[in-house]
Amino acid sequence: MNYVYNLMKLQRAEILHLPQNEGMHTMKSGSDLFAEFPPVSKAEWIKKIVKDLKDRPLEDLDWQMPEGLRVSPLVHADDFQEPPLPMFSQSQPWEICEEVAAGDPAAANRQSLDALEGGVEGLQFHLEQTPDASFLAQMFDGIHPDYIGLHFSGPGVSGNPGAVLAGLESLAKTKGISTANLRGSLAFDPASAAGIVDWRYLADLLVYTREKFPGFKLVTISASTDGGGETQQGPGLAPLLQKGNRYLEQLTHRGIPAAEAAGTMLFQISAGQRYFFEIARIRAFKLLWINVLKAWNAPLKYPDVAVCFNPAVYSDDLYTNMIRGTTMAMSAVLGGADHLTVLPYDAGRTAQATYPQTFSRRIARNVQHLLKMESGFDQVADPAAGSYYIEKLTLQVAEQAWEEAFK
DSSP states (O other), X not given: OHHHHHHHHHHHHHHTTOOTTHHHHHHHTTGGGGTTSOOOOHHHHHHHHHHHHTTSOGGGXXXXXXXXXXXXXXXXXXXXXXXXXXXXXXXXXXXXXXXXXXXXXXXXXXXXXXHHHTTOSEEEEEOSSOOOHHHHHHHTTTOXXXXXXXXXXXXXXXXXXXXXXXXXXXXXXXHTOOGGGOEEEEOOOGGGSSSOOOHHHHHHHHHHXXXXXXXXXXXXXXXXXXXXXXXXXXXXXXXXXXXXXXXXXHHHHTTOOHHHHHHTEEEEEEEOSOHHHHHXXXXXXXXXXXXXXXXXXXXXXXXXXXXXXXXXXXXXXXXHHHHHHHHHHHHHHHHTOSEEEOOOTTTTOGGGOSSOHHHXXXXXXXXXXXXXXXXXXXXXXXXXXXXXXXXXHHHHHHHHHHHHHHO
16 A cells, blocks of 8 residues: 555656645645644544444444445544645536437437536537438537537447548538537547457547547547446456556557547546545546556646446435435546536436426536536535545555556
8 A cells, every 4th residue: 555655646746746745845834723733643543432432343433345445434644654645736627518319410409509508518419320411510500519518429429430520520611610629529439349449440530530629539438338337346447447558559559659549538437326435436547547657658647537427326216316416426526527427317217207307407417507606616626635534545446446457
């Protein structure tokens, strides 16, 4: 654990452009606020807890997780050689996204306009078929694509991503805008598909994307082929690291610099119900990906992470799902999500819903608006930093995921 801690400490210092001790000095600048409170060592703290527990062993308080992690709630400053540095030097606003079923372009257009009027910042279009120019023109009628995030997923993307980009290029020309002003992603992950991967096609498509769509992420990597996120064993981060590293290997072999290859990847993580664990999981992945980039001598840059919800985390109690969706959104944001899609509370259960789907989608959007506009979650740089419990859990998750991925 000391090795992992020191590694993460050095990475954060490099990314923040700080000498190793400068972050520590900054954190101590407000230490006079605590002058009235005498310091308590962990040993003293444990002694008091043991006394209060009487005959119960201290280990009874531990959290035994299915992933094999044993997490103690008794984490103290004494567990760290130095106060942990924050991961970011500035606040990290995230993009409020909404998924749009784009089977029918007219219906997709209506939902998109409703979502944009309701404050969405990015649209996730699920395409069953590869769209042609007329399909995209109808779907984007009345929409300014250069003002929002454009994300495309589904069989219509994975089957022919080049055609999707070509359609976007035609749409941009029709609307009189430059493709360089468009930003978004394609849910294209050929390394997860069965059969032989045409790496030359991917490399050529990356070059085309670099020239025409510099604001687009070409490859979206999830921990499973169905986008479910978590695996049964481990925190679900090892597949992300392995797949990302494989893309770096194959693309650099075909002349694409590691930094450029890494820059075209978007990582998708499915959030679960375990609040603190989800915060730690996203933070751990961001730190571990930095370690992968170090191995490739690439510039250190945190990965773009899109967080979504798996419908399996919801129950038949729709009002419980509203609360569950809120806490899951909070954990995603506190962990450092760059894009967040909150699942409507009646997802997969519309027959049980009293109100129309427009209402449930509105509630899902407003969850994120409350986090941004009322709670100010987008105005704090790494709000989880300094929580000894979350920092320790982040290290535990990171250590297990790294060993699972590259043992």
